[in-house]
Amino acid sequence: MVNHKESISSYQASAIIANTTLGASMMILPRAMAQAAATPDGWIALLLMSVIYIVFIFANVLMMKKVPFSSYYDYTNEGLGKWIGALVNLLIIIYFLGVASYEVRAMSEMVKFFLLQNTPVAMTMISFILVGFYLVIGGIGDLARLFPFILIVTLIILFVAYGLSVQEFKLDNLRPVLGEGFSPVFKSLNASAISFVGIEMMLFMPAYLNTQKHTFAYGTVGFLIPAIIYIFTYILVVGAFTVKETATLTWPTIALFQSFDIQGIFIERIDSFLLIVWLIQLYTSFVGYTFFAAIGVSKLTKFPKKVVLVLMGIVIYFAAIFPKDVDTVRNYLTYVNNLFFLLFGILPFLLFIIVFFKRRRNTT
Amino acid sequence: MKKKVAVALLTLVLLSGCWDSTNIEELNMAIGFAVDKGDQGNKLKVSMQVLVPQKISQESNIKDPTKIIETNGDSVHQIFRTTALKSHRIFAQQLRVLLFSEELINENDFDLVINQFIRDNETRRGGLVFMTSKNPGDMLKINDDGQPASTTLYDLSENRKSTILMFKTVSLGDISSAMQNNVSFAIPKVSVDQGKLMLDGASIIKNKRFLTNISPLAVQSYNLLTGDGLGGVIEFEYEHSSYSFEIFKLKHHIKTNKSASGKYQFDVSVELDGRLSEDWNERENAFNEKYLREIEGVVKRRLETSVKDFIGELQHEIKADICGFYQKASIAYPKDFRKEAKHWDEIFSESDIRYKANVKIRDFGTKGATQSL
Numbered sequence: 192m193v194n195h196k197e198s199i200s201s202y203q204a205s206a207i208i209a210n211t212t213l214g215a216s217m218m219i220l221p222r223a224m225a226q227a228a229a230t231p232d233g234w235i236a237l238l239l240m241s242v243i244y245i246v247f248i249f250a251n252v253l254m255m256k257k258v259p260f261s262s263y264y265d266y267t268n269e270g271l272g273k274w275i276g277a278l279v280n281l282l283i284i285i286y287f288l289g290v291a292s293y294e295v296r297a298m299s300e301m302v303k304f305f306l307l308q309n310t311p312v313a314m315t316m317i318s319f320i321l322v323g324f325y326l327v328i329g330g331i332g333d334l335a336r337l338f339p340f341i342l343i344v345t346l347i348i349l350f351v352a353y354g355l356s357v358q359e360f361k362l363d364n365l366r367p368v369l370g371e372g373f374s375p376v377f378k379s380l381n382a383s384a385i386s387f388v389g390i391e392m393m394l395f396m397p398a399y400l401n402t403q404k405h406t407f408a409y410g411t412v413g414f415l416i417p418a419i420i421y422i423f424t425y426i427l428v429v430g431a432f433t434v435k436e437t438a439t440l441t442w443p444t445i446a447l448f449q450s451f452d453i454q455g456i457f458i459e460r461i462d463s464f465l466l467i468v469w470l471i472q473l474y475t476s477f478v479g480y481t482f483f484a485a486i487g488v489s490k491l492t493k494f495p496k497k498v499v500l501v502l503m504g505i506v507i508y509f510a511a512i513f514p515k516d517v518d519t520v521r522n523y524l525t526y527v528n529n530l531f532f533l534l535f536g537i538l539p540f541l542l543f544i545i546v547f548f549k550r551r552r553n554t555t
Numbered sequence: 556m557k558k559k560v561a562v563a564l565l566t567l568v569l570l571s572g573c574w575d576s577t578n579i580e581e582l583n584m585a586i587g588f589a590v591d592k593g594d595q596g597n598k599l600k601v602s603m604q605v606l607v608p609q610k611i612s613q614e615s616n617i618k619d620p621t622k623i624i625e626t627n628g629d630s631v632h633q634i635f636r637t638t639a640l641k642s643h644r645i646f647a648q649q650l651r652v653l654l655f656s657e658e659l660i661n662e663n664d665f666d667l668v669i670n671q672f673i674r675d676n677e678t679r680r681g682g683l684v685f686m687t688s689k690n691p692g693d694m695l696k697i698n699d700d701g702q703p704a705s706t707t708l709y710d711l712s713e714n715r716k717s718t719i720l721m722f723k724t725v726s727l728g729d730i731s732s733a734m735q736n737n738v739s740f741a742i743p744k745v746s747v748d749q750g751k752l753m754l755d756g757a758s759i760i761k762n763k764r765f766l767t768n769i770s771p772l773a774v775q776s777y778n779l780l781t782g783d784g785l786g787g788v789i790e791f792e793y794e795h796s797s798y799s800f801e802i803f804k805l806k807h808h809i810k811t812n813k814s815a816s817g818k819y820q821f822d823v824s825v826e827l828d829g830r831l832s833e834d835w836n837e838r839e840n841a842f843n844e845k846y847l848r849e850i851e852g853v854v855k856r857r858l859e860t861s862v863k864d865f866i867g868e869l870q871h872e873i874k875a876d877i878c879g880f881y882q883k884a885s886i887a888y889p890k891d892f893r894k895e896a897k898h899w900d901e902i903f904s905e906s907d908i909r910y911k912a913n914v915k916i917r918d919f920g921t922k923g924a925t926q927s928l
Contacts, residue, residue, distance in 0.1 A: 230889075304676050310574040363882050370889025436732040450680035450728040 198401035201409040203335035204393070206342045208413025211479030212389030213345070213420065213472045215297040218444045220386050220421055221428040225438040227382035228375035231365045233425050233434075236379040241418040244387055245411055247536075251394070252407040254543040258550065261398035263391075264490050269549070270542040279538070280491055286530045287484035288503065290388065292510035293527065294477040295319060296520055298470065299511070305445070305466055316511060323477045324500050327485055331399045334482060341471055342416070348468050352448065352461045353423055359431035359451055385528045386421055389476065390414050391535040395483050441517075481507070580608055582646040583638075586621065587705025589654040589691035590631075590668060597627040598663070601634045602692035603645060604705050619698040621705075631671035647677040652705040653684045653727060654691040654745065657758065660765040666734040673731050680728030683712060686758035687745045688768065694745060697752055707752050708745065719778050719787030719802065720771035722757040734763055739875035739900060741777075744768055761875040761900065769873075776865035779825060779858060780910065781878045782807025788832065791857045793850075799833035800854050803917060809880075811887040819906035821880055827858075827912060831919040841919035854914045862910045876903040 199207075224233035260266040263283070268276035298319055299312045307315065326333060369376070393410045397403060428443045431450065440446045448462040481503060488499045514520045587604035594600060602625045624642055628634035635645050659668065672678045685708060687694060695704045712724045722743040733740040739761040746755040756774055759766045769777070778784030782805055789800045806826040813819050831841060831850060840846050869875065881899050885892040895902050 307575045314574075363879075363886065366886040367889040370885070371893075432728070433732050433736055436728075436735040439735055446680055446728070450726060452681055 197330060197332035197335075197399065199331060199335040199396075199399050200401060201405040203339055204396055204400060205409040205413035205416070206339040207334060207396075207479060208390060208392050208410065209416040210338045210342055210345075210472065210475035211392050212387060212414065212417040212476075214294055214389070214476035215473060216386035217420065217424060217472065218301075218442050218469060220383070221425050221437050221443040222440055223382045223385075224379045224425060225429065225434045225443075227379040229434055229438075230369075230371050230375040231429050231434050232369055232376050233379050233383070233429065234365075234422050235369070236376045237383050237418070237422045237425060239376065240380055240383045240387065241415070241422075244390060244414060244418070248390065248393070248410045248414060249407060251539055252410065254539065255397065255406060258543055258546050259397070259403070260546075262486070263394040264487050266394075266542055266546065267538075270545040277491060279534070280487055282530065283534055284484050284487045284491070286527060286534060287480045287487065288506055288510065289523070289527045289530070291477050291480040291484065292507045293520065293524060294473050294480070295507060295511040296514065298473045298477075300517065300520075301442075301466070301469065301473075312512070316508060319474070319477070320504055320507060323474060323481055324504060326478045327482045327500065328496070331482070334478065335399075338475060341475055345468050345472060346416075348464050349420060352465055352468075353427055355453055355461060356427055356431070356447055356451070359447065360427055361430055364430050364433045365426065383421075385524065385531075387414070387418065388528070388531050389417070389479070391531070392479060392483065394535065394539070395486070577644075577646075581643050583624070583643045584608075584649050585645050585647050586649055586703065587652040587654065587695055587708075588647075588650065588672075589656075589695045590659060591656040591691050592659045592662065593627045593629075595627065598629045599631065599634060599659070599668075600625060600627045600692065601631065602695055603638070604695045604703060605642075605645070606649070619701050619703055621698075621703040623692070623695055625692055631668070632675075647675070648679070650678055650682045651709045653682050654694060654708075655684065655686050655742075656691045657686060657688045657765045657768075660686070660760065664763040665730065665760055666763055669727060669730060672727055678727070680726060680731070682727045683709060684725050684727055684730055684742055685745045685754075686742045686765070689747065694747065694752060697747065697750065699751060704752060708754075711752070711754055712743075715784075716786040719775050719784045719789065721754050721787075722774045722777070723783045733760075737896070738881055739766075739877050741769070741877040759873060759875055759877055766875060767873060772861070773865055773868070776862045777878065779805075779912070780823060780862050780865065782825060789854070789858070790833075791854065793853045793857075794836070796836040797833070798831070798835070798850065798853075800827075800829050800850075800914075800916070801832040802827055802829045804828040809883050811883045813884075813888055813891070817891075819880075819884055819902065821883065821906065821908045822911070823908065824911045824913065825858075827854075827914045828917050829915070831916050834919075834925075837925055839923075839925045841916075841923040847916050847919070851914045851916055854916075855912050858912045858914070859910055862912070866908050866910065870904045870906075870908070874904045875900050880906070880908070 221233070224236065228236075260269070264280050267279045267283075270276070271279060295316055299316050302315045303310075303312060326337065390410070390413070393406070393413070397406075400406075424444055428447050429437050431447050432440070432443065437443050445462055445465065448460075448465050452459045453461065485496070485499055485503060488494070488503065489496060492499070494502075514523055583603070583605040585603045585605050589602040589604075591600045591602070592598075602623050604621050604623055607620055607622055624638055626634045626638045628637055638645055653672070655665075655668070672682070673680065697704050699707050712721075715721050715723065722741060725740070725742045730740070730742070739759065741757040741759045743754050744756050744758045746753055748755070756768055756770045757777070758768050775784075775789070784802065784805050786802050789802065791798055791800070804827070808824050810822040811819065812822070831847070834841070869877070876899060880903055881892075881896070884895070884899075
């Protein structure tokens with residue numbers, strides 16, 4: 192699992208980031224945005240948020256150039272000392288496992304509702320977790336080979352599906368632009384932030400990269416792919432349904448693909464393709480998070496990898512079945528989101544200052 | 556070796572069946588629903604047109620391969636489940652058409668009636684919705700030489716390119732959106748003509764309830780006003796002769812203004828390109844430029860009067876904005892509109908709508924004159 196000999200290229204690293212970021216949000220983002228603000232300006236909020244994230248990536252890359260580190264786990268230890276560092280690493284692991292179990296829960300809800308109504312949830316969850324672990328055991332090299340392939344398939348299917356759904360799109364539903372000024376845009380900024388969770392993977396990647404030259408490029412590309420998909424999703428869904436209707440739909444993106452049939456080609460419906468893509472993206476997010484969580488756990492506890500995975504599997508499974516209903520899942524997500532801002536929004540800057548001065552003192 | 560055998564046996568067990576499978580003969584594949592007021596004090600009656608696979612496989616193509624199941628109840632979902640008492644489970648993935656009766660929508664809010672259809676994971680938002688003033692359950696029984704009623708209605712909706720008298724198709728999702736935005740809208744209406752189903756004008760829904768019906772000619776004016784028409788023929792009479800004008804292209808533009816007193820003014824201009832496709836005039840001479848201009852002028856005047864009559868009817872008798880002017884107002888004056896949205900239909904009734912048509916005859920077919928020149 193922690194095999195440092197295997198190295199990945201920058202292109203593979205962007206695929207890992209993009210696949211990890213694309214997850215459950217793709218299907219619920221339009222509703223979250225429409226509920227936050229009643230104007231069809233959510234796409235402006237998404238654009239703004241993308242710019243903020245890119246600036247953030249840029250700042251992190253500058254810091255990584257100045258103070259290089261191989262993994263965020265080591266970085267926290269170096270900056271905060273053995274004990275506090277271990278505590279922070281534990282928080283990071285909890286955050287990763289939290290997101291991973293959220294993906295498992297989202298997957299099982301979706302499979303139960305749309306695909307397999309009579310299959311027990313435990314069955315789908317456990318098989319999903321096991322298949323995920325199968326890839327995690329293979330190590331970063333296997334992730335890096337599989338993820339670009341999945342990403343390309345996803346992009347092709349989404350491109351065709353979104354292209355066909357343009358027939359439902361009405362520009363008037365997205366107008367007026369900024370009809371009520373900027374305040375609704377700011378209101379929905381917060382709702383959009385959570386969709387981009389996944390970019391923090393770049394802080395854990397340096398150890399595996401074969402070159403450190405293109406850090407900013409791969410981070411930005413990996414981030415922009417999901418960002419562009421999200422913006423298009425929002426525009427197409429709200430353009431087809433109006434904001435008020437979008438706010439009432441549980442799975443707005445799937446509803447969009449259920450509202451038309453295609454005539455003339457041998458397939459009439461594309462919602463099943465979309466569900467496949469979504470399932471695969473949930474899988475890749477899950478694998479991304481569990482992989483880096485597993486590395487954290489084995490660094491922290493020095494347990495053999497089989498023990499680590501068994502422990503994690505139990506924790507993820509029970510964390511996933513713990514929330515009673517969909518609303519609880521959403522509350523649980525806000526905690527995860529706060530943890531994200533704490534661990535990857537504020538902490539990197541703090542660590543940079545500490546480590547920078549520590550290293551300068553050591554050299555002199 | 557033992558391990559391999561175990562794996563092979565395990566795959567045999569795991570791959571041999573699907574947890575959620577149902578044999579196709581055991582499914583009631585619904586292609587059309589008719590929702591009406593219930594009998595014996597029940598709120599609803601749903602007639603379901605379901606495909607019978609055994610009938611499809613039979614050789615004769617003439618026989619209608621469907622059957623109708625009627626169930627009464629107070630909620631849509633319970634009706635589906637009650638149906639399971641007498642027949643196989645209803646499977647709505649293939650649903651194409653939903654037919655609602657005026658009487659039902661007169662007494663119940665439309666959004667409540669369709670609530671289950673929208674919420675359900677099986678019924679798709681793309682199902683086409685129609686209204687009828689008669690008993691919708693009986694309409695589903697009308698088959699056209701073996702073609703089930705639901706399929707007939709679905710196919711008819713594709714004829715919008717050939718006739719301008721047909722209202723645009725409205726899907727379940729469209730209705731849900733319109734009601735979420737709390738605006739008036741219209742749905743194509745079905746009636747029976749000599750034992751056949753016919754799309755006959757449209758029904759207007761205001762405040763989530765049925766309001767009134769409009770005739771196919773009013774639908775023509777609607778299509779010319781909103782630019783929804785895709786093609787079709789406009790007939791008119793001029794100096795005791797009949798003429799037909801076939802529309803090729805319809806270009807549509809609306810300008811929105813608001814006066815200081817708060818009155819809206821919509822300037823609708825429409826450009827029509829088409830063919831003079833029928834001419835009963837004995838001194839017809841389409842080779843003459845002047846003659847064509849004269850006919851263009853007549854078409855223009857006829858269209859403008861009929862559309863203006865329609866606007867008058869909408870504003871003063873029906874008092875419902877089914878043409879989507881609210882959207883233009885919300886785009887042009889978003890801040891004002893937020894306050895006006897609640898009583899938009901009254902503001903619409905008082906607003907000033909101007910209509911201008913511009914007609915161009917592009918060609919006149921393979922015959923241009925009746926008399927020798």
